[in-house]
Amino acid sequence: xxxxxxxxxxxxxxxxxxxxxxxxxxxxxxxxxxxxxxxxxxxxxxxxxxxxxxxxxxxxxxxxxxxxxxxxxxxxxxxxxxxxxxxxxxxxxxxxxxxxxxxxxxxxxxxxxxxxxxxxxxxxxxxxxxxxxxxxxxxxxxxxxxxxxxxxxxxxxxxxxxxxxxxxxxxxxxxxxxxxxxxxxxxxxxxxxxxxxxxxxxxxxxxxxxxxxxxxxxxxxxxxxxxxxxxxxxxxxxxxxxxxxxxxxxxxxxxxxxxxxxxxxxxxxxxxxxxxxxxxxxxxxxxxxxxxxxxxxxxxxxxxxxxxxxxxxxxxxxxxxxxxxxxxxxxxxxxxxxxxxxxxxxxxxxxxxxxxxxxxxxxxxxxxxxxxxxxxxxxxxxxxxxxxxxxx
Amino acid sequence: xxxxxxxxxxxxxxxxxxxxxxxxxxxxxxxxxxxxxxxxxxxxxxxxxxxxxxxxxxxxxxxxxxxxxxxxxxxxxxxxxxxxxxxxxxxxxxxxxxxxxxxxxxxxxxxxxxxxxxxxxxxxxxxxxxxxxxxxxxxxxxxxxxxxxxxxxxxxxxxxxxxxxxxxxxxxxxxxxxxxxxxxxxxxxxxxxxxxxxxxxxxxxxxxxxxxxxxxxxxxxxxxxxxxxxxxxxxxxxxxxxxxxxxxxxxxxxxxxxxxxxxxxxxxxxxxxxxxxxxxxxxxxxxxxxxxxxxxxxxxxxxxxxxxxxxxxxxxxxxxxxxxxxxxxxxxxxxxxxxxxxxxxxxxxxxxxxxxxxxxxxxxxxxxxxxxxxxxxxxxxxxxxxxxxxxx
Numbered sequence: 001x002x003x004x005x006x007x008x009x010x011x012x013x014x015x016x017x018x019x020x021x022x023x024x025x026x027x028x029x030x031x032x033x034x035x036x037x038x039x040x041x042x043x044x045x046x047x048x049x050x051x052x053x054x055x056x057x058x059x060x061x062x063x064x065x066x067x068x069x070x071x072x073x074x075x076x077x078x079x080x081x082x083x084x085x086x087x088x089x090x091x092x093x094x095x096x097x098x099x100x101x102x103x104x105x106x107x108x109x110x111x112x113x114x115x116x117x118x119x120x121x122x123x124x125x126x127x128x129x130x131x132x133x134x135x136x137x138x139x140x141x142x143x144x145x146x147x148x149x150x151x152x153x154x155x156x157x158x159x160x161x162x163x164x165x166x167x168x169x170x171x172x173x174x175x176x177x178x179x180x181x182x183x184x185x186x187x188x189x190x191x192x193x194x195x196x197x198x199x200x201x202x203x204x205x206x207x208x209x210x211x212x213x214x215x216x217x218x219x220x221x222x223x224x225x226x227x228x229x230x231x232x233x234x235x236x237x238x239x240x241x242x243x244x245x246x247x248x249x250x251x252x253x254x255x256x257x258x259x260x261x262x263x264x265x266x267x268x269x270x271x272x273x274x275x276x277x278x279x280x281x282x283x284x285x286x287x288x289x290x291x292x293x294x295x296x297x298x299x300x301x302x303x304x305x306x307x308x309x310x311x312x313x314x315x316x317x318x319x320x321x322x323x324x325x326x327x328x329x330x331x332x333x334x335x336x337x338x339x340x341x342x343x344x345x346x347x348x349x350x351x352x353x354x355x356x357x358x359x360x361x362x363x364x365x366x367x368x369x370x371x372x373x374x375x376x377x378x379x380x381x382x383x384x385x386x387x388x389x390x391x392x
Numbered sequence: 393x394x395x396x397x398x399x400x401x402x403x404x405x406x407x408x409x410x411x412x413x414x415x416x417x418x419x420x421x422x423x424x425x426x427x428x429x430x431x432x433x434x435x436x437x438x439x440x441x442x443x444x445x446x447x448x449x450x451x452x453x454x455x456x457x458x459x460x461x462x463x464x465x466x467x468x469x470x471x472x473x474x475x476x477x478x479x480x481x482x483x484x485x486x487x488x489x490x491x492x493x494x495x496x497x498x499x500x501x502x503x504x505x506x507x508x509x510x511x512x513x514x515x516x517x518x519x520x521x522x523x524x525x526x527x528x529x530x531x532x533x534x535x536x537x538x539x540x541x542x543x544x545x546x547x548x549x550x551x552x553x554x555x556x557x558x559x560x561x562x563x564x565x566x567x568x569x570x571x572x573x574x575x576x577x578x579x580x581x582x583x584x585x586x587x588x589x590x591x592x593x594x595x596x597x598x599x600x601x602x603x604x605x606x607x608x609x610x611x612x613x614x615x616x617x618x619x620x621x622x623x624x625x626x627x628x629x630x631x632x633x634x635x636x637x638x639x640x641x642x643x644x645x646x647x648x649x650x651x652x653x654x655x656x657x658x659x660x661x662x663x664x665x666x667x668x669x670x671x672x673x674x675x676x677x678x679x680x681x682x683x684x685x686x687x688x689x690x691x692x693x694x695x696x697x698x699x700x701x702x703x704x705x706x707x708x709x710x711x712x713x714x715x716x717x718x719x720x721x722x723x724x725x726x727x728x729x730x731x732x733x734x735x736x737x738x739x740x741x742x743x744x745x746x747x748x749x750x751x752x753x754x755x756x757x758x759x760x761x762x763x764x765x766x767x768x769x770x771x772x773x774x775x776x777x778x779x780x781x782x783x784x
Contacts, residue, residue, distance in 0.1 A: 101499070104493050180564060
């Protein structure tokens with residue numbers, strides 16, 4: 001099923017999971033979420049990955065037909081997993097973790113019954129999210145590849161603008177540009193409440209419209225069924241446009257926002273943009289393994305306060321309560337850079353830092369980049385020009 | 393918060409839910425899923441809609457700020473729902489339904505505890521899906537609007553093709569066309585395993601690649617993280633291209649597939665396409681309120697068998713086991729047109745019918761249209777040309 005390289009990669013991922021399972025005295029975890037199946041097998045399939053502390057991973061597959069491997073078992077219903085474990089004389093787990101934060105209640109209960117009399121715990125999501133927060137060199141290579149494509153496509157954005165365009169018209173061109181550069185389109189989010197299409201193109205007053213979603217920025221969107229992002233307003237002189245477009249070029253996403261301007265902007269917009277760059281610089285200096293992400297958030301908020309722009313920091317009418325977030329297979333992984341976050345940076349973590357400001361009647365300013373935590377500090381993976389770039 | 397029109401629409405939706413709740417002797421349902429919140433309020437928000445048999449709907453909102461109404465209650469955490477129910481002296485439910493097929497296990501348990509000592513049941517998803525299967529005139533108007541935009545945009549597809557294009561290049565142009573016609577982009581699916589970007593553009597041999605998803609058609613996709621749809625193959629002479637692109641123009645989706653050809657096709661491709669049209673015609677004649685959807689599936693499968701093309705029916709290497717599905721806010725609503733389906737057509741149901749065939753080394757043929765169940769039969773909502781249209 002896989003190249004030798006990927007077999008050893010899977011082995012190292014499995015070891016990380018086993019270490020985490022041992023810490024909580026669990027014998028196995030059953031993964032079912034698409035993001036986790038992709039992590040544990042290198043491809044999305046419909047089924048389950050049974051990952052025991054002792055023994056091999058078993059892949060229970062419903063679809064697609066045609067996967068091969070002596071640890072690939074085709075099933076029609078989940079109850080067949082129990083038959084197969086017995087047939088293979090796999091030791092029955094005493095304690096099994098399930099993905100309690102993504103598996104629906106009814107499906108969880110059905111799975112828990114299948115593994116009776118095991119003690120079944122719903123802390124599997126928390127465990128796998130902790131593991132996935134620290135990327136392997138293989139994953140980092142995919143993130144670098146996404147970052148490179150993301151950068152290249154962003155450099156071409158200004159050329160897409162034509163006078164009189166609405167925010168959505170500009171967005172359609174950027175979406176196509178992204179796809180032409182290899183963007184897979186799909187924007188994977190964790191959590192049942194998050195929805196977005198390919199990303200946000202926010203200009204002028206619309207940037208100050210609160211949205212239901214826990215993204216850094218809002219916008220009214222085109223319809224109440226998806227109230228976020230561009231809303232069809234003409235981009236006007238004296239306004240900014242922030243482009244925060246999907247960086248999923250490899251199955252691993254980078255996050256990148258840049259601001260463009262039409263005509264002259266008021267001084268306060270330029271000032272707030274500079275504060276965003278200062279925050280990034282300060283955090284780049286502080287961030288290294290062992291640093292609490294809450295400290296990074298505090299530094300960002302303090303800087304905004306000291307510079308007199310806290311009213312606009314991370315939104316205006318509605319504020320996001322974080323300044324950064326882990327990213328990888330999903331856009332909202334661990335760690336979270338927030339005031340109440342308990343997480344500490346580790347080497348191999350990858351996070352997006354997005355100190356942003358919404359200036360009423362002007363639009364959003366600030367930047368977003370994706371950073372890798374290295375042994376000594378952080379490395380910026382997305383590197384295109386950070387200035388406010390004129391569209392005219 | 394709403395126009396008078398929409399208040400009466402919400403009232404009629406609520407009445408349908410109350411009727412369904414009474415049938416199972418439940419006192420209330422708590423809705424939290426985005427599709428259901430949109431159904432129950434006319435907009436997506438982050439929070440909960442508490443829908444009791446007796447008394448008014450209460451909207452518990454976490455985000456966005458700014459919603460107004462004397463039944464809108466802002467909360468920071470779900471436990472505040474209980475405080476508010478007590479404050480308003482709302483009768484405590486004896487039996488409460490939760491969305492057991494979409495609420496994650498851990499969140500479900502937290503909500504169940506909040507409503508203790510109520511008996512909490514996980515059958516809320518099944519109930520609301522039954523209710524949503526029968527559309528109101530207001531919803532049907534939105535589906536008609538989506539169908540009209542969907543048709544208009546499909547008529548322009550052949551002009552987008554340029555010689556030598558790959559399937560993905562063709563797809564990027566169709567995606568932009570859809571967006572320019574008002575497509576919201578987001579493709580809402582029910583169930584944790586379903587993922588797709590904007591739709592499928594499948595040509596030639598790639599159409600026979602099995603996918604992990606329960607869509608009618610497969611395709612390898614561009615990456616193992618989203619193994620479905622176009623895979624970057626050049627569209628060759630003698631091949632077909634099936635376009636099955638997102639029809640979400642209003643929050644309510646229509647489903648529509650058409651086939652295009654490059655050069656001459658073998659006779660078996662034309663024959664299978666004609667069988668698809670015959671199946672549609674037969675089902676149009678049979679379908680009316682009271683007819684079992686399993687009978688419609690059986691008729692489709694029998695026709696394919698009688699015409700000698702059952703090997704290619706609904707896929708070849710991997711087959712889909714349905715020939716149609718309900719559609720509305722999500723692409724996979726009730727009823728399902730499948731062999732084991734227990735559902736019976738009712739006036740107001742809307743379903744996509746997609747008798748499709750995959751001809752190895754040629755590609756997919758067949759069609760898909762969206763139908764409304766009327767008092768006497770069915771009405772086809774999507775009406776663009778059903779012939780195989782040449783790209784050259």
